[in-house]
Amino acid sequence: MTEQVTRCGYVAVVGRPNVGKSTLLNHILGQKLAITSRKPQTTRHNMLGIKTEGAVQTVYVDTPGLHIGGKTALNRFMNRSALTALKDIDVAIFVVDRMRWTDEDEMVYERIKYLTCPVIIAVNKADRLEDKSQLLAHLEWLAEKLPDAQIVPMSALHGHNLDTLERLVEGYLPESEHFFPEDQITDRSSRFLAAELVREKIMRQLGAELPYQITVEIEEFKQEGRILHIHALILVERDGQKKIIIGEKGERIKRIGQEARKDMETMFGSKIMLNLWVKVKGGWSDDERALRSLGYQEY
Structure with missing residues (x-):
């Protein structure tokens, strides 16, 4: 055969x-x-x-x-x-x-x-x-x-x-052995995908108000029983941007969290407990060292 x-x-x-x-x-x-x-x-x-x-x-x-x-x-x-x-x-x-x-x-x-x-x-x-x-x-x-x-x-x-x-x-495509296991769909970690989902919801919600100088860092990603605990830090460059993301009485960040959690539950097949924080870190988007520490590395 x-x-x-x-x-x-x-x-x-x-x-x-x-x-x-x-x-x-x-x-x-x-x-x-x-x-x-x-x-x-x-x-x-x-x-x-x-x-x-x-x-x-x-x-x-x-x-x-x-x-x-x-x-x-x-x-x-x-x-x-x-x-x-x-x-x-x-x-x-x-x-x-x-x-x-x-x-x-x-x-x-x-x-x-x-x-x-x-x-x-x-x-x-x-x-x-x-x-x-x-x-x-x-x-x-x-x-x-x-x-x-x-x-x-x-x-x-x-x-x-x-x-x-x-x-x-x-x-x-050339004749070749497969490079990855059959069930693998990406080279990126679950933490990376979680951060990207939060960033997507921010970009979709803020539209024209969107500060491009935002990034998301996952500080905790831990499965406890049936619940996956995710703590995400949203970094911005100015206080005004922080106010925009939090919104009136925290309504906007609450909505961002709800939408991100829904997608995460589908992606990770688990109940999600998601906590979001916003922090100001001036000039990160134009600082090569800061970018590297935030995971902006070439593969």
């Missing part, structure tokens, strides 16, 4: 901020792993999303959006992380937003065009276009820019045409 050939490889999901990379990863994995919001630069770290189906294991690398004007140490860290993900990969998925092409898309393109591995252009939100002839012209323009790339119109949010995208990716 012949042994089944196993395939495995790394697939970087790249693009400018807020183009749908994390939503795409969550839909491919069939569960929420990467946090999402309408705000650009929601994703700050590279994170692996591992999908194993039979003989094929695909290791997706979700990356921060490449953006122009890295003004702070945090911005520079995010751009470096995204570029690091392009090293030693087997496939790149370049996510673009239907008809829009910005300076930041051009910036990603300038990095992508030198790759020697296969590139797939995933044209997101293609299902929202009424006039398909417009889309066709745009796809032809993209094909001229990256003539060797495969182009897949799709919708990350509604899962439209993702099976085509996955089949293409699978065809490019």
Whole structure:
């Protein structure tokens, strides 16, 4: 009896901020792993999303959006992380937003065009276009820019045409032993995922008021019987930002905690006791040493 050939490889999901990379990863994995919001630069770290189906294991690398004007140490860290993900990969998925092409898309393109591995252009939100002839012209323009790339119109949010995208990716993966156990879905710890869920709820709730200078640190993560106790510290840079997050009579932080707890209970399969604090730590987002101590390290 012949042994089944196993395939495995790394697939970087790249693009400018807020183009749908994390939503795409969550839909491919069939569960929420990467946090999402309408705000650009929601994703700050590279994170692996591992999908194993039979003989094929695909290791997706979700990356921060490449953006122009890295003004702070945090911005520079995010751009470096995204570029690091392009090293030693087997496939790149370049996510673009239907008809829009910005300076930041051009910036990603300038990095992508030198790759020697296969590139797939995933044209997101293609299902929202009424006039398909417009889309066709745009796809032809993209094909001229990256003539060797495969182009897949799709919708990350509604899962439209993702099976085509996955089949293409699978065809490019090299024969290899699997890198991770069959049941592992990410390289990140539960503490990291808990911190990200709290940060997602803050970003979704605050909208235009959102201070970008926020981060979340998990100070305690302890299972006691059927209850998982999580203590999360929300760091901001100014007193005014602390007031915004706490809200009138503590209403906003209470709502952030309720929503984060709900997602955590689904993710960790346990009853959650979540405690949130807010603390001011001036200048952390532009301090390389502070960033390292808060877990902003390149993998």
